[in-house]
Amino acid sequence: MFRLFVITTTLLAASSAAAQEPPKAADRKDALTRTKHTVTIGGKLIEYEATAGRMQLKDDEGKATANIFYIAYTKSKEDAKKRPLTFCFNGGPGSSSVWLHLGTFGPRRVTLSDEGEALPPPAKLVENEESLLDLTDLVFIDPVSTGFSRAADEKNAKQFHGVQEDVQSVGEFIRLYTTQNDRWPSPKYVAGESYGTTRAAGLSNHLQGRLGMRLNGVLLISAVLNFGTIRFDEGNDLPFILYLPSYAATAWYHKKLSAEQQADLPKTLAEAEKFAAGEYTLALQKGLDLSESERDDVAVKIAHFTGLSKAFVLRADLRVEGQRFMRELLRDQGRITGRYDSRILGKDFNDAAERPDYDPSYASVQGTFTESFNAYLRGELKYESDMPYEILTGRVQPWNYGTATNRYLNVAPSLKTAMAQNADLRVFVANGYYDLATPYFATQYTVNHLGGDRKLRDRVTMAYYEAGHMMYAHKPSRLKLKKDIAAFYQP
Template structure:
């Protein structure tokens, strides 16, 4: 997200929402019978819980929260990795799928997908995805994936409670290849420790987490012989050329345009004809972006004045920005400029992670927004609720600060991609080609100005997959932003889409 990421959920336990106990395993639950609730030797804490879902369905599950020591081949500690593991009780673990989940950044913990999308508890927001007034609260997540799969939420080193081992430095983990190898090795060691080799395996990543997941598809397969059943990419970025507004790189101006249009549509800044039907309008602007607009930008100074005026007029129609502003901007408007310009006359800006949300800057004359209102709407809410949840519900207490979203992992080392754009799409293509049973689910929000949907589509269209492999890709769109699950209707749709994805991926 320029590789920055996202958010933090959690709130106080709501009476009557879930039953939290620390009782011994039930007699019929053989896998849990060997262990009693409490801490393991590495400090992870086990608790038992029940969550009630709509329709009277009840899930009894075990949560393990804390640290696992990542070791090198000689058994020497490399880092302590914080994680939360949810296992549904009743069935043998070997019969259950398991999904390893993380967010992005780089520098983000897993709190967003954990407490906003997939875990058994979520931070309470209003239906539009905006925070409620404090004091905040947690509620049962009616759209949790726990009935479909066991879940492991992973905090990469430098995020959450994860820290390098004594004698190691964070720098040993803060790079593209270093991050993929450390998270991949954690997954391998976790699979050994908790005996999940016979389970169907999935990855779920958001934002830079989709970059990580794509890299892991190759690393796990090649290094650890671990084939995956499926990968879920939430608000994806695999090819960073699609999102870097650099001089000489016109691609982002083209690929962000449909999201500019969706944003202008939402704020009613388009002409009446274009305001009628969002899907029809987006189809029209996508066609313009791929054809006339692309050709105009390619011509540069050779573009005739007549054509420049025509393109500026159409851009104005599709973005809600003035023709004169677009001419002055040389037909190229980057994301921060758009966020500031669209509602300038109203003395407002729009969000980057979710362009439906509006913010107020110190003045209306600036070049860039002072802050992202869509991140501000979740930051404090998720921070408070996650810390409360870990201490008072999962019983894990640490003197360390839980790093929700940190800049301490910067500068990020891009390794082989130094002096060029990082692109992990070839790794994903190779993994899907070698493992033809690997299914891919991609979720994009129409109002996401961090990883816009048209840029994701461009990357998927350039994977170079053969038709029989390409049919393993499923793409869905949502009327929300980067964290589409913060919007209730989109969260419900996301859950239904993912349920179908698991069915497809597990069909023999």
């Protein structure tokens, strides 16, 4: 357990952000900055206060264990105790919260093309009309070793680098923030993206069972709760089945399907899902008992839905791993598709390679978000630090999977337990059709296997977008996402 520690060094807000003075160099390590701003959302001007800084965690003996960096936004001139409060984070493991922060939820947003690709440098921020700040106050959390968050003793940083260790430290931060800011009366939500959804599911049960904090809702953006659905391993046929509809969507987007399939994406995806869950599943289960004629017929159908050649599918033994698909689909054009967003293309270094050398969809945005965040933090929020801001780091590796070592991590039971014990807990899940990191059909599978009372499933809202892992990078999807989340926050 960690103990309460109140940071006493703060920088009080002046009448406007422009009037703020940055912390002195000696105070850069842990000073909080508070600045005042406005944003227009839905045609309404919203005044808010931004707080940036680090919160210290302590162990039972009162010894500092870590300093967690966060940025919080609270709407001004309202009773905070009645305002919803949402804690946000990304995944990795090893990612800061910058993606949800500057991509969709925060009051400032990185400028990208309408399709979600980077614009020429330098990067620019704009007012985010799709921010959630009209619905809820927001706290963006960087887990230990990401962003500016660090262990008090870097030699012992590994005590935070694991499934349960991460849930406990982020959970303790949430408890401390809620206590220090008198937010226990507020409706509370957690929102995670990618591995952040794994963390969110674990937190839902930890906060409620260990800390006595019930949540009103959990938002899962590009979810992975059961890692058996996405790990391409020998003997695990599940991912090959669950990725196939996303392959179909990708092939459709790049016009690699038949004219009939190209005419109607929803129809094509429905047919791909039916094949994947039926005939394809049965074929893979047969293994060597599959006859040559059956094998040939299934290969034809896989090629039909994926845009790949029958010969390639047969060479892959009917099992097309994600990286191989990204390399093979547009090989004839000398292009690779993105993993996070398969709409985004790149040029590989070796056209004969088996797998891509990099992910063009990540490369497209990584620099833009890094530039934007560093400029925003120092310019608008007046927070100074000489440390490098770890956007996505390998410092957390090797990650400790604890009881899930040598098996697939599955936190869906934690979410199910939290929902079973809290009848008012609702879940929102956002899925991108072109996401080849956490495919939408895999998430459907996980939700449909929560087990227990079927009424649990009725409290899960599934939403779909014609975009990738970061669906909010795509303008039409970002607009739809805000509309869907606004409906979810309604009582």
